[in-house]
Amino acid sequence: MHELLIPQTSRPQFLLGNEAIVRGALESGVGFVAAYPGTPSSEIIDRFAQLGDEAGIYVEYSVNEKVSVEVCGAAAICGVKSLCAMKHVGLNVAADAFMSLAYVGVKAGMVIVVADDPSLHSSQNEQDSRYYAKLSGVPMLEPSTPQEAYRMTLEAFRISEKFGTPCLLRTTTRINHCRGPVEIGSIPPAKGFSGEFKKDPFNLVLIPAVGRKLRLVLLERTQRLLEESEGSPLNFISGKGDLGVITSGVSYLHVLDALIGMGLEDRTRVLKLGFTYPQPKALIAQFLGGVKKALVVEEVEPFIEEAAKICAQESKLLVDIAGKGKGLIPQAFELDSVKVKNAIGKFFSIDYEQPKVHQAPELPQRPPNLCPGCPHRATYYSVKKVFGEEAVYPTDIGCYTLGVLPPLKMADFLICMGSGVSTAAGFSKVLDRPVVAFIGDSTFFHAGIPGLVNAVSNDHRILLVILDNGTTAMTGHQPHPGVELTPKGRIEPKVSLEKLVRGCGVSRVARINPLQVKKSQAVLQDFKDKMNEPGVSVIISKSPCPLFEARIVKKRKKIVFRTDESKSCADCKKCLTELGCPAFFVESSGGVEHVFIDESLCSGCSVCSQICDSISPKRI
Amino acid sequence: MIKRKIMPMGKEIRGLRIFFTGVGGQGTLLATRLVGEAALEERVPVLMSEIHGMAQRGGVVESCVVMGRAVSPIIADGEADIVIAFEPLEAARALPKCNPKTVVITSIAPIRPFTVTIGQSVYPDQDSLYRIVEPHVADLIRVDADGLARSVSAERGSNVVMVGVLAGTGILPVSKTSFEQALRQILPERLLEPNRRALDAGYRFGAQFAGRKHLIAEHRD
Numbered sequence: 002m003h004e005l006l007i008p009q010t011s012r013p014q015f016l017l018g019n020e021a022i023v024r025g026a027l028e029s030g031v032g033f034v035a036a037y038p039g040t041p042s043s044e045i046i047d048r049f050a051q052l053g054d055e056a057g058i059y060v061e062y063s064v065n066e067k068v069s070v071e072v073c074g075a076a077a078i079c080g081v082k083s084l085c086a087m088k089h090v091g092l093n094v095a096a097d098a099f100m101s102l103a104y105v106g107v108k109a110g111m112v113i114v115v116a117d118d119p120s121l122h123s124s125q126n127e128q129d130s131r132y133y134a135k136l137s138g139v140p141m142l143e144p145s146t147p148q149e150a151y152r153m154t155l156e157a158f159r160i161s162e163k164f165g166t167p168c169l170l171r172t173t174t175r176i177n178h179c180r181g182p183v184e185i186g187s188i189p190p191a192k193g194f195s196g197e198f199k200k201d202p203f204n205l206v207l208i209p210a211v212g213r214k215l216r217l218v219l220l221e222r223t224q225r226l227l228e229e230s231e232g233s234p235l236n237f238i239s240g241k242g243d244l245g246v247i248t249s250g251v252s253y254l255h256v257l258d259a260l261i262g263m264g265l266e267d268r269t270r271v272l273k274l275g276f277t278y279p280q281p282k283a284l285i286a287q288f289l290g291g292v293k294k295a296l297v298v299e300e301v302e303p304f305i306e307e308a309a310k311i312c313a314q315e316s317k318l319l320v321d322i323a324g325k326g327k328g329l330i331p332q333a334f335e336l337d338s339v340k341v342k343n344a345i346g347k348f349f350s351i352d353y354e355q356p357k358v359h360q361a362p363e364l365p366q367r368p369p370n371l372c373p374g375c376p377h378r379a380t381y382y383s384v385k386k387v388f389g390e391e392a393v394y395p396t397d398i399g400c401y402t403l404g405v406l407p408p409l410k411m412a413d414f415l416i417c418m419g420s421g422v423s424t425a426a427g428f429s430k431v432l433d434r435p436v437v438a439f440i441g442d443s444t445f446f447h448a449g450i451p452g453l454v455n456a457v458s459n460d461h462r463i464l465l466v467i468l469d470n471g472t473t474a475m476t477g478h479q480p481h482p483g484v485e486l487t488p489k490g491r492i493e494p495k496v497s498l499e500k501l502v503r504g505c506g507v508s509r510v511a512r513i514n515p516l517q518v519k520k521s522q523a524v525l526q527d528f529k530d531k532m533n534e535p536g537v538s539v540i541i542s543k544s545p546c547p548l549f550e551a552r553i554v555k556k557r558k559k560i561v562f563r564t565d566e567s568k569s570c571a572d573c574k575k576c577l578t579e580l581g582c583p584a585f586f587v588e589s590s591g592g593v594e595h596v597f598i599d600e601s602l603c604s605g606c607s608v609c610s611q612i613c614d615s616i617s618p619k620r621i
Numbered sequence: 622m623i624k625r626k627i628m629p630m631g632k633e634i635r636g637l638r639i640f641f642t643g644v645g646g647q648g649t650l651l652a653t654r655l656v657g658e659a660a661l662e663e664r665v666p667v668l669m670s671e672i673h674g675m676a677q678r679g680g681v682v683e684s685c686v687v688m689g690r691a692v693s694p695i696i697a698d699g700e701a702d703i704v705i706a707f708e709p710l711e712a713a714r715a716l717p718k719c720n721p722k723t724v725v726i727t728s729i730a731p732i733r734p735f736t737v738t739i740g741q742s743v744y745p746d747q748d749s750l751y752r753i754v755e756p757h758v759a760d761l762i763r764v765d766a767d768g769l770a771r772s773v774s775a776e777r778g779s780n781v782v783m784v785g786v787l788a789g790t791g792i793l794p795v796s797k798t799s800f801e802q803a804l805r806q807i808l809p810e811r812l813l814e815p816n817r818r819a820l821d822a823g824y825r826f827g828a829q830f831a832g833r834k835h836l837i838a839e840h841r842d
Contacts, residue, residue, distance in 0.1 A: 146668065148629060149626075175695060178670060179670045180669040180671070181628060182667065183629070254692045335695060337697035338700065340697070356699025361716040361753055364714055365710065365744060366736050367680060367681050367734035368736070369680035370680075577740070585739060586733070586739070599738075
């Protein structure tokens with residue numbers, strides 16, 4: 002039995018926030034789950050994928066977040082409880098569906114988990130997705146701990162069903178990837194995922210006339226949701242005193258630590274908001290009326306702070322409210338208890354001395370790197386050999402973004418999923434330079450196809466290199482439509498990348514194995530010559546992610562490579578300056594530098610041996 | 622009590638913050654989880670936080686466990702009670718987390734970062750790394766974790782050796798039995814025996830420090 006399907010226990014389970022959400026959804030009777038993986042939300046769909054069959058629920062890795070919201074929305078319209086989970090920027094992709102599903106609503110509970118990433122641990126921006134709740138009129142809950150993530154998932158399903166609207170569950174990295182004790186309940190008997198659909202076009206087909214009607218319904222529903230929020234036990238006041246703190250999410254934990262650390266537990270009242278949209282205006286006003294000053298502690302944007310200031314104005318309260326507004330709570334990056342203590346100290350005029358921090362001297366950095374044997378490194382090496390520094394290299398989101406680092410330095414522009422191919426088109430039109438774009442296989446399915454069709458139909462002169470490593474590697478090897486390697490063996494891909502590319506109207510298409518350096522470079526050179534003609538070229542650089550291969554087909558390496566120790570590397574070291582595999586290391590003996598290969602790290606890919614005569618294979 | 626609404630309650634103990642740092646592939650997250658599960662065995666309120674992103678790609682992996690009255694899952698600079706470093710260079714890099722009461726337990730086995738192996742920078746002399754940390758903390762315990770793991774034929778158990786050392790010092794209000802129970806909770810049957818031996822080896826090593834004043838709770842408040 003999967004560990005998240007166990008019966009109710011007396012001992013709390015030590016669950017990741019993401020696992021707590023899965024358990025909460027299971028106990029709510031979820032029947033339909035869909036998501037595209039994205040850190041820090043990925044474990045939600047991964048756990049569901051592990052247990053879906055056993056639990057009798059439908060689980061899919063959708064091709065992108067918009068699709069996941071649409072398939073889940075349809076299930077929920079048919080009375081099947083559904084859940085989708087995505088990272089913050091995934092909600093941008095899904096926004097079109099999300100904004101209008103808010104009008105149409107749902108017949109069974111539908112929860113959308115959106116996982117923000119303050120401090121950008123694994124993301125391209127630090128957006129505060131809470132504004133999506135306000136933008137759409139969809140209710141939103143914000144947990145502080147795994148226990149609350151579990152409870153709020155149950156509550157999100159209840160609210161969603163009661164009001165016939167999707168419900169947002171907004172987390173941050175420190176909730177998703179925080180592990181804590183969770184008191185679980187029991188999972189109801191599986192009901193399967195078969196639904197019923199009643200035709201009702203004048204409530205379900207969003208033509209303008211229907212949209213106008215549902216717009217009013219939405220506004221009226223928001224009023225009722227406000228009443229629900231006012232009475233929700235997820236918003237509560239604790240403590241006593243005339244100093245006020247309003248907070249939500251993980252910031253609540255920093256506040257607790259700060260108040261305990263400063264001995265202010267008995268002088269401070271804390272309003273902890275869990276139901277953060279619609280914000281409980283009356284409760285906030287009542288709280289503000291009982292304190293001299295109020296500090297709003299929240300990460301990223303002043304979402305609650307703005308609401309508090311509106312509440313004060315509407316209630317004619319003169320209470321001093323601060324947070325981001327007075328520069329006390331930083332707007333960028335995660336908070337911690339020391340940042341909160343500093344703000345409390347300043348705002349409430351309480352002596353606080355920050356701990357004395359000793360900075361370490363400059364130490365060798367330990368940046369993440371493409372793995373030994375990663376086929377992306379080989380592709381970048383060959384493309385750089387052929388197209389050189391002159392070409393512009395728009396790139397995309399995945400492991401291969403690490404190609405930005407030296408020595409490869411093969412990334413010139415990146416904003417979001419799928420931007421590689423479309424920005425390449427823009428660059429090619431206004432620059433008289435070769436433009437070569439990179440995109441991973443999973444990212445291509447996710448958001449690259451429209452950009453490619455656009456490039457073809459507008460005759461953009463670009464080369465798109467699809468880095469096909471056969472999996473969604475960055476987020477933990479989730480499947481995608483082109484997957485060939487599965488735990489059950491090799492399968493014919495459901496969607497062939499090459500056929501898809503040709504179907505998009507691209508005629509210059511080739512497939513290379515990047516681990517064959519000379520052959521790859523010959524194809525690249527041929528394509529470079531042909532790029533004198535307008536139009537799109539695509540090269541599919543296909544070689545499986547070695548970590549994935551080792552995991553899925555238990556492939557074990559049979560050879561490693563070693564350098565010829567009799568030769569000096571002092572005047573060359575191109576393997577380091579041009580390829581830079583982490584298995585290399587330099588040692589000097591007798592003043593002569595020599596490059597060695599760490600056999601335990603070498604994957605046996607052979608790329609280095611094709612660029613240096615002194616490197617040869619060794620059987621193991 | 623405020624916290625009751627957001628966390629199951631347990632023993633009321635003072636706050637303890639343990640910062641873990643190491644390199645992708647060292648098993649630091651499993652070690653962190655082991656400490657968390659062991660605390661939960663004792664019904665001590667506990668939270669663990671981890672940053673996954675680059676775990677498999679040779680980058681620094683940081684995680685933490687906070688227990689008792691400490692609940693913020695981010696350890697601010699200067700606020701770590703204990704630092705567990707799985708690699709000496711990372712012990713030095715964690716200095717900003719330390720204060721004069723911090724106890725640092727570090728493995729002495731270096732893992733050279735890529736910037737060093739390709740000759741862009743030099744791995745500092747190990748003693749110089751310890752000298753960066755030692756003057757600013759209460760104690761620096763050096764552990765030959767790889768050697769201890771080998772000595773009990775648990776070559777891949779260096780991470781659990783480090784947890785054993787932490788357990789052996791007695792600095793946490795968590796018994797050895799609870800650590801053993803936590804191992805059973807997390808690990809599949811076939812991996813249990815070597816890891817129990819690794820925990821034992823670490824525990825015996827850590828126990829020799831158990832009497833030191835700064836390791837005893839009542840001297841730390």
